[in-house]
Amino acid sequence: MNISKSKELFAKAQNFIPGGVNSPVRAFRAVGGEPLFIKKADGAYLYDEDGNQFIELINSWGPMLLGHNHPKVKDAVVKAMEDGTSFGAPTAREVEIAELIVSMVPSIEKVRMVNSGTEATMSAIRVARGFTGRDKFIKMEGHYHGHGDSFLIAAGSGAMTMGDPDSPGVTKGTAKDTLIAPYNNLEAIEELVAANSGEIAALILEPVPGNMGLCLPKEGYLQGLRDICTREGILLIFDEVMTGFRLAKGGAQEVFGVTPDMTTLGKIIGGGMPVGAYGGKREIMEFVSPAGPVYQAGTLSGNPIAMAAGLTMLNHLNTDPNVYAELSHIGTKLTEGIKSINQELGLNYTVNRIGSMYSLFFTDKPVFDFETAKNSDTALFGKYFQAMLKRGVYLAPSQFESMFLSTALKDDVIDQVLVAHKEAMVEILGL
Numbered sequence: 368m369n370i371s372k373s374k375e376l377f378a379k380a381q382n383f384i385p386g387g388v389n390s391p392v393r394a395f396r397a398v399g400g401e402p403l404f405i406k407k408a409d410g411a412y413l414y415d416e417d418g419n420q421f422i423e424l425i426n427s428w429g430p431m432l433l434g435h436n437h438p439k440v441k442d443a444v445v446k447a448m449e450d451g452t453s454f455g456a457p458t459a460r461e462v463e464i465a466e467l468i469v470s471m472v473p474s475i476e477k478v479r480m481v482n483s484g485t486e487a488t489m490s491a492i493r494v495a496r497g498f499t500g501r502d503k504f505i506k507m508e509g510h511y512h513g514h515g516d517s518f519l520i521a522a523g524s525g526a527m528t529m530g531d532p533d534s535p536g537v538t539k540g541t542a543k544d545t546l547i548a549p550y551n552n553l554e555a556i557e558e559l560v561a562a563n564s565g566e567i568a569a570l571i572l573e574p575v576p577g578n579m580g581l582c583l584p585k586e587g588y589l590q591g592l593r594d595i596c597t598r599e600g601i602l603l604i605f606d607e608v609m610t611g612f613r614l615a616k617g618g619a620q621e622v623f624g625v626t627p628d629m630t631t632l633g634k635i636i637g638g639g640m641p642v643g644a645y646g647g648k649r650e651i652m653e654f655v656s657p658a659g660p661v662y663q664a665g666t667l668s669g670n671p672i673a674m675a676a677g678l679t680m681l682n683h684l685n686t687d688p689n690v691y692a693e694l695s696h697i698g699t700k701l702t703e704g705i706k707s708i709n710q711e712l713g714l715n716y717t718v719n720r721i722g723s724m725y726s727l728f729f730t731d732k733p734v735f736d737f738e739t740a741k742n743s744d745t746a747l748f749g750k751y752f753q754a755m756l757k758r759g760v761y762l763a764p765s766q767f768e769s770m771f772l773s774t775a776l777k778d779d780v781i782d783q784v785l786v787a788h789k790e791a792m793v794e795i796l797g798l
């Protein structure tokens with residue numbers, strides 16, 4: 368595979384951009400080799416600067432649920448551009464998307480738009496602290512909530528991949544208010560709550576974590592968290608930046624039937640534009656400025672182009688009766704195919720899947736939290752990644768990520784991925 372243009376661009380980029388990239392995982396450090404510079408994307412495919420074509424299994428880390436360049440979303444963006452790109456004043460589209468989000472996501476009665484998932488989680492924690500008058504919050508080991516200071520403790524994929532979970536620049540003062548618990552373990556939460564009685568504002572988690580590789584909640588776990596939070600006056604926050612609009616219209620909270628007090632959203636909500644949102648119960652969201660005392664603002668929040676893309680995306684998901692069944696079919700076909708090939712080759716690697724998200728872990732032990740995710744052979748994953756890339760399949764460049772499938776992945780394309788998977792396994796394991 369000729370990647371000379373990407374190599375050239377990466378060499379130049381490193382002179383002007385830290386590490387040559389604008390977000391760390393893109394640099395491929397966890398898998399070796401050099402990142403590809405992408406020129407364009409369409410449907411199920413990415414194309415790099417050298418003209419190589421790749422089947423897309425990350426889809427911009429989630430947003431491109433309908434594949435790249437979806438005609439409806441593209442048309443909406445182009446049309447919105449005709450009327451100007453930013454006003455810094457309210458627009459009809461913001462009212463429309465807010466009403467739509469409230470109708471789709473069970474826990475959300477009011478919603479505030481921001482520009483990224485990071486902003487959404489930072490703001491949600493601030494509001495939870497303001498609302499409860501408490502300082503501390505609980506987060507789960509290996510869960511990622513963006514790069515806000517108070518979340519960069521045991522923070523999953525990016526940080527985990529760099530072998531540096533606690534970032535310099537986050538003060539001890541900030542870190543002391545973040546309490547860490549293992550995922551899928553209710554006793555640990557009971558202990559933390561007992562030791563910090565009346566001091567915890569919120570418990571935030573990815574209900575279905577994808578940032579330490581995909582893990583699933585154990586039976587009754589999310590409801591157990593709900594019960595503890597209700598009993599203790601702690602706000603339960605589901606970070607559905609990844610799972611929102613992906614697992615169902617109403618995200619993981621709809622799938623598992625557990626309603627949090629607040630929800631954070633991102634990725635799909637912008638249809639490929641930089642958008643995030645946080646919302647929740649009316650009385651909590653009434654604390655947000657200018658309705659209430661907790662300050663949060665944004666020059667480009669609710670940007671008309673971004674709202675046009677997001678609104679079109681969400682309207683499509685809200686009205687297409689087949690989209691989630693289709694995504695589930697795609698996820699099932701791919702992971703069942705992987706499992707049956709592995710079995711044929713005498714391999715017993717763990718595959719976790721829900722809907723259109725999955726992770727293949729290079730361990731034969733079950734993976735359900737941060738500790739068990741670490742059993743994976745990351746060096747072997749790196750080889751697998753390169754072997755797949757060589758065969759034209761673009762995976763997330765880290766063992767500790769989920770793949771994000773799109774509706775553009777038709778059966779014949781999945782069959783090609785499976786052929787590549789078999790060849791890659793044979794190659795890297797010398798079978």
Ligand SMILES: *Cc1c(COP(=O)(O)O)cnc(C)c1O
Binds near residue numbers: 482483485486606607
């Ligand atoms: C991606 C992600 C974020 C951060 O969103 P950005 O838009 O990258 O700031 C937060 N939480 C979860 C669960 C995510 O997957």
